[in-house]
Amino acid sequence: MKTIDLFCGCGGMTLGFQWAGFDSIIASDIDENCGKTISRNFPKTKFLLGDISNIEKNKFDLILQRHTIDIITGGPPCQGFSLANKNRNKVEDDPRNRLFYEFVKVIKWCNPKAFVMENVKGLLSMHKGEVIKTILNEFENAGIGYNCDFRVLKASDFGVPQNRERVILIGFRKDLNLYPEFPEKSNKIVSVEEAIMDLPQINAGEGTEGMEYIEKASNDYQKLMRKNSKLVFNHVAMKHTQRLIERFNAIKPGQNLIDVWESHGAVKRGKPGEKSEIKFSQNNQRLHGDRPAPTIAASFQSNFIHPYLNRNFTAREGARLQSFPDDFVFEGMRTKMSWEIGLSQYQQIGNAVPPLMAKAVANKIKEILIYGNSKDLGFKKAKQTKLEL
Secondary structure (H helix, E strand, O other): EEEEEEEOOOOOHHHHHHHHEEEEEEEEEOOOOOOOOHHHHHOOOOEEEHHHHOHHHHHHHEEEEEEOEEEEEOOOOHHHHHHHHOOOHHHHOOOOHHHHHHHHHHHHOOOEEEEEEEEHHHHHHHHHHHHHHHHHHHHHOOOOOEEEEEEEEHHHHOOEEEEEEEEEEEEEHHHOOOOOOOOOOOOOOHHHHHHHHHHHOOOOOOOOOOOOOOOOOOOOHHHOOOOOOOEEOOOOOOOOHHHHHHHHHHOOOOOOHHHHHHHHOOOOOOOEEEEEOOOOOOOEEOOOOOOOOOOOOOOOOEEEEEEOOOOOOOOOHHHHHOOOOOOOOOOOOOOOOOOOOOOOOHHHHHHHHOOHHHHHHHHHHHHHHHHHHOOOHHHHHHHHHHOOO
16 A cells, blocks of 8 residues: 655654555655655655645646555644634634645545654644644545544554654544544553663774674564664764763663752853853753663753763664664754754654654554454544543
8 A cells, every 4th residue: 555645754654654655655854864864774765855835736646656546644833723722714714724625635536545644742722622623523524534633652562662742633533433543552661771772882982883683682672673783873972071972971761951950050151160040951961771761852862861971862863762763864954053954854853754654654544554444443443532521
């Protein structure tokens, strides 16, 4: 079965669906560095760089080359829907909602059997549920129409060493008489330590591209991450000043900069003898090695400290915490300066859908398309979700 992946980023959803046996025909994103990462890791997938709203249907059909698309996935921004309750008749005209409606437009063009939309958990609470109702209504009336439902899924429930939560909205075309179901949780919780401790143990400023493994894989997760890889890429540690290393050394697991502020707090720029009055509790948090990580966001390069080493995480360690395997290599700059254009490796990783969670969703969709719905689930459950709102 074939997919189109819109707003694909570096390809977390694309990879998860590939693991489940799907074939990605087109992946599209506006970021050039994401395009480089997609092209390296999915050489058979056509990458469309740019704003999807700028492509016309006839050109899109030429790119498809008569392929029939079974699934469309994507995570379109939905910030503009904050106005949905006050201006319901103007929701579609709000320019901030344009990309969501482009996602709907491509669904109308292709009439796929199913679609998956991923978004932030806060989407459900916007205007007391009115926003998600508006979005569901758009999908239920798109083209032939889709039977829709959504859930908040936690990545750690599907073998990802991270407590990331995301809204997953699934729709099946109404003429198929199929209804959304969601994957069952895994019994295995993977910790930060289990996820990364077989990687070369490098200090601040150390590491090179293409390092050899020193330690053997000691658990199933490490074996999965190393399955098709003989070398380690994207595992270069950021350089830190001695003062920063001393700060990290003082921070215990679960603590952050605020806990050591009096002796190791940030100083004013140009006045190293004076403490800054600005405190950021989310910076420099040392993670617990025996637990899953918190959400690995786009800013994780400075948010977290390695559980045992006095440095921030490498891009590869962040990728492991997102469940990207070691043979998945990230392109573009490692970190980003304010004047540079494009997403860094860290930002690509932090913005991604965890591939193992995407795989669980993809497998459930494939199961329904092949075997139909479970007897005790189906549209009654989907309708109940809307009633609870």
